[in-house]
Amino acid sequence: MMDCDFLVVGHGIAGATLAYVLRQRGHRVQVYDPGQANSASNVAAGLMNPVAGKRFALSWRAAELLPFAAAFYRELEQRFDQPFFNESPIFKLFGSVEEQNAVLARSADQPWAGFVAELTTTDPGLAGVHAPFGGAWLRGGGHVAVRELLAALAAEGTREGWLQPEGFDWSKLTTDDAGATYAGQVRARHVVCCEGAAAVRNPYFSWLPLTPNQGEVLDVECAGLSPAQVLNRGAYVVPLGGGRFRVGATYRWPPFAEGPTAVGREELAARLTVITDLPFAVLGQRAGVRPAVRDRRPLLGPHPTAPALSFCGGYGSKGVMLAPRLAVLLADWLAGRAELWPDVSLHRYNALRPVGVI
Template sequence: MTDCDFLVVGHGIAGATLAYVLRQRGHQVLVYDPGQPNSASNVAAGLMNPVAGKRFALSWEADELLPFAATFYRKLEQRYDQSFFTATPIFKLFGSLEEQNAMLARNAEQPWGDFVASLTTTDPGLPGVHAPFGGAWLQHGGHVAVREMLAALAAEGAREGWLRSETFDWAQLVTDPTGATYAGQVRARHVICCEGAAAVRNPYFKWLPLTPNQGEVLDVECPGLSTTQVLNRGAYVVPVGGTKFRVGATYRWPPFSDGPTAVGREELAARLTVITDLPFVVTGQRAGVRPAVRDRRPLLGPHPVVPALSFCGGYGSKGVMLAPRLAVLLADWLEGTAEIWPDVSLWRYEKLRLASVG
């Protein structure tokens, strides 16, 4: 029998950060993950954007989440002697005079703290960028090389034996008041579900209002396009080295395609042509399914009636910004030193759970 303090199911951005935090605190952690190369976390461009959407809304809890995440990823870089996090300005292009005027009016109310560094109503002259109506310069954001970061963590897990490249079978989990036993071979004090969109099939958590959506991204080469910032107008354009960029992302509701689509490729290519007139070559395309939530807030904390189980996920397209702080919050709760924030607690959907059991 293998004994551990915490059994984590899933090694995407949610599970990987949680497992890392728990191990750093000295806990024995065992992680199960099937190792899917096209998981949402592996496909993501890793953008951390303080202001998002057509309404230029400030991201939820951005004041706390962004600096926390930046510090977390820099510590990971030091540990693994690799570069994962790039702090970079984001230039959000205005698409029309109406959008420009709306942003200027909102900026007078200063709803974004210091995340909006400046506004320009004229083309800033960025190489290769078509921005006749100007745009907003956002600061304190950046992007994370999620695939590379997860690979570094997984390589350590394989070496040290705490990561098992297997699909977890929830039917073989038996819980009791003091913990859980898995497949008659593993004993854990607590089990945390970090399965991403796959949690919609989880027998313990399928009552949660996860609304998975599929996203596609392109890898392109575009010589001459400005690389000193992330570009955003209908799509993000993230510089990933040299003349290479990642362009995303689409949002598609079920039924999902089996992998990347021609429609997704055409949609993203069309969005890129709005941002730049330069020729580009598509060198890659990936698709993944995000674990979004109905109210656009994450899901975190204990199962309402099964003491040995918790949930960590529902991050949607904000995983890299949410994961570090929420991993620490859940770790603190597991150690009995903090309460789960009401905004993310599973208890806000208790009525759904009760309805699911009749």
């Protein structure tokens, strides 16, 4: 029987960052992941945005999470000698004079912790961009090549033997006070569920208030559109190089379609035409299901009655920004070196677990 310190189920952005942190600390880690190309992490554009939504709200813990994530991805770039993180300005377009005035009024209170570099009420003249009302220049964000990052980590895991490219059958897991045993083959001190939206079917964690939603993205070619920044108005437009851009994302609630849809394609194309008048060609389209949470905060921590099990996920659309810092937080908690933050701890939802559920 194989012995390990931690068994991590799932190798999306949550599981991959956690497994990396644990391995860097010298722990023996085994990861199970079926390698789904349409997972939320593989579909995502990897945007890290400090100010989000029509309300121009500062993202939760942005001042801590963004620089931490940037340093983390830079470390992985050095490890694999491969570019993953592009620190890029974000230009958030105003859609009307009313929106322009509302943001300018809020700016007097300095609500964005220095992440807004400049507000402009006139068109900045970006190539191919239709911005008659100006917008806000955001700093401190950027985008991560998530698919390429996960592929590099998975290749390392396959080569070194710590990644098992297969699904995980929770019915074959048994736990006791000293740890857990899986399928009579693996003995682990602790098991961490990082399954993303699939956790709604997990027999140990299905009671958590996960509210999965489906998102679609387009890859387009648009010659002449400025590639020097991320654009955002109703949709994000992330430069991929060579005149290519990723446009996203839609939000759909269950029941979900099987894969990309014509409706999603039309919606994203329409949003892009608001940002640019230039012609574009759609090169590809993908769909994935995000693991969102009712209160829009992640979920970390131990199962209420099975101390050898923990949960890590519920990152929604902000996984790239959240994952590095929360991986370190959970690793510190597992080592007895830190307390989980109350606003991410599973304990806030323990009352939802029905009596008699494992």
